[in-house]
Amino acid sequence: MRERLLLLCALTALTGCPKKGGDDAAMLLPEVKAGLATREAKLKSYRIAGTVQDAGLEPVTFTFEYRAPQRLRGTLGPPASRTFAWDGAHFFQQFDGEKRFATFTSELPPAKLAGFLSETFHPFMPEGFRTPLLLSHATVRRATHPLAPQAVELVQKLDGDAAGLEMVYVLRWPQLDFLGRRTVSPDGAAAEERVEEEHCDAALSLCVPKRLGRWQGGKRVGETVLTRVELNAALPNDGFTLTAPEGYDVQTRTLVESTPATQPTDG
Template sequence: MRARLLLFALLLLAGCSKQSEQASLLAEVKRRLIERDARLSSYRLEGRTSEQGAEPVGFTFAYRAPQKMRGTLAAPISRTFSWDGERLFEQSDADKRFTTFQNQLSPERRAGFLTETFAPFTPEGFHAPLLPSSMSVKRTQHPRAPEAVELSAKVAEPGAESLEVAYTLRWPSLDFLGKQTRLPDGTVVEVRVEQEHCEKAIELCVPQKLTRWVKGENVGETTLSTVELNPALPNDTFTLAAPQGYEVQTKTLVDSAGK
């Protein structure tokens, strides 16, 4: 009886020790991700993205912390979106239309709106992954990193089934190496880093080529021809003015009714 109690106590201590180790590692990962974001205060990108069966589309993107963004899709789309921290600008060169959106969104809705608007311009790996507080972490390995960590969590929109999302990050710099999403029907969607751009001065790497996979099949890729980290980006990079001859209009961004 005494031996059984001793064994139970040892197992309990081992379990507690493992949980404590994971909690400590997770806290360290969060701290390092904040520090990493602070080292990358601005960037400018130029590249092309393609999906299976479609023509590649060129794009440019500029970002300056804490929340200024400008993205342009090349011809034949020829459209620019820019957020200067207070207003959204949309310039459509195809039909010579320029729209200024005044912001009356709540902070929560604004964050989601900006994520949706600029998602086509922002490859994975330039900012810390957005995961809920109830995430788990474990040490792992990767072909690009003998030491890495995997952050995983279940995420779900209201009224939808949960997805399993896992990010693999190089340790200890926490450079993005890949993302795997398991859909409710079991389909696995992956983003893989094929090439990187690294800068010793700020001790980090960012993706230069990413491929997208569904059920093990390559369905698209994004390749960056230009990667500038921490360039000087003045305010007028993000505050746009209507070109001569464009139709000009002003609209307002508001929360949906009932929110």
């Protein structure tokens, strides 16, 4: 009888171990979601400037300003500067090389407008300054990292056009600062962004990347280096509303949904 009881205890312990790990991961995901929301709320505005460089090419300078909710302004260059801005009501384009200026009003549905702004300003926003988009089937596991004794990995497998692509964010725990991102495609091709230097703000209790390296197939292929980082900077509304410089060709346009091209008919 005693041996039978010991056997039952051993079986209970063995079957309980995976459940405990699963419970820990299940409890960790809501904490990560809440922590990311808290972190995003802390960072109400920022101003950054730096360079983006791909292997074998000259670096491109850029500046970017963000203020919640949804005020954005990004500039590429010089020498041929291009500026894009959204002030909450209008989208602006200013191309200094061509001396062209355009103001757009929007007739896009909110979801389409959000997608347009994300696509336009995404190149100006390094990882670590934007919150990872959490899919419904995301999972979380504990990890370690050279910059953080305690970290978590946020694992997501994409659907749709990117079906099968696995994306893994590495975040410092519990601050959830961005430390890296790995992507692995179904054919095994791997790419990675790694934080190599950070800018930390003690008052906000968070860090953002100052230097990011990009890797593909184990080779370094580029980097983003920030020479200026201002967190929660004072950014007035009029800084996002552009006016045309003198002598520029000025146009007024409307953002509308694109319609499929009409298919030719027989006859």
